[in-house]
Amino acid sequence: QVHLVESGGGLVQAGGSLRLSCAFSGRTFSNYNMGWFRRAPEKEREFVATISGTGGSKSYANSLKGRFTISRDNDKGTVALQMNSLKPEDTAVYYCAASGTVYGGARVNEYDYWGQGTQVTVSS
Numbered sequence: 001q002v003h004l005v006e007s008g009g010g011l012v013q014a015g016g017s018l019r020l021s022c023a024f025s026g027r028t029f030s031n032y033n034m035g036w037f038r039r040a041p042e043k044e045r046e047f048v049a050t051i052s053g054t055g056g057s058k059s060y061a062n063s064l065k066g067r068f069t070i071s072r073d074n075d076k077g078t079v080a081l082q083m084n085s086l087k088p089e090d091t092a093v094y095y096c097a098a099s100g101t102v103y104g105g106a107r108v109n110e111y112d113y114w115g116q117g118t119q120v121t122v123s124s
Contacts, residue, residue: 001026002024002025002026002027002032002098002112002113003024003025003026003113004022004023004024004096004097004098004113004114004115005022005023005115005116006020006021006022006094006095006096006115006116006117006118007020007021007022007023007118008020008021008118009094009118009119009120010119010120010121011121011122011123012086012120012121012122012123013122013123014086014087014088014122014123014124015085015086016086016122017082017083017084017085017086018083018086018120019080019081019082019083020036020080020081020083020094020096020118020120021078021079021080021081022034022036022078022079022080022081022096022115023077023078024077024078024079024098025077027100029053029072029074029077030053030054030074031053031100032053032098032099032100033050033051033052033053033098033099033100033102033103033104033105034050034051034070034072034079034096034097034098034099035047035048035049035050035051035096035097035098035099035105035111036048036049036050036070036079036081036094036095036096036097037094037095037097037108038090038092038093038094038095038120039092039093039095039117040089040091040092041091041092043092045095045108046061047061047106047107048060048061048064048068048070048081048094049061049064049068049069049070049081050070050103050104050105050106051070051071051072051079052103052104053074053103054074055071055072055074057103057104058070059104059106061106067083067084067085067086068081068082068083068084069081069082069084070082079096081094083120086120086122087122088122088123088124089122090120090122091120091121091122092120093117093118093119093120094117094118094119094120095114095115095116095117096114096115097111097112097113097114097115098111098112098113098114099111099112100112
């Protein structure tokens with residue numbers, strides 16, 4: 001059973017940066033494509049970014065390209081999301097997810113395992 005634990009969320013002023021991390025355990029990490037999603041208050045969970053098992057392929061939500069960067073460390077079993085130039089509209093709970101079969105999935109149902117989420121709040 002895969003277990004995912006996010007960390008790194010918090011309160012930041014607009015224009016600032018945060019780095020989220022997700023620790024993976026329970027299976028061979030490099031066999032899983034990893035993704036980040038977020039859910040803002042009263043909105044649906046939305047795709048942020050995804051990265052392949054080797055880390056060689058990445059994709060992002062169009063609206064976030066250039067500000068957010070996904071990366072992974074297969075030796076440590078972690079995936080990170082670097083968020084720069086944060087805006088109040090980035091306020092959300094951010095979730096880490098793992099997929100054993102799909103790379104590049106932007107849909108919630110393409111992921112098999114989810115973390116509990118970490119809150120990011122951007123003040124104006």
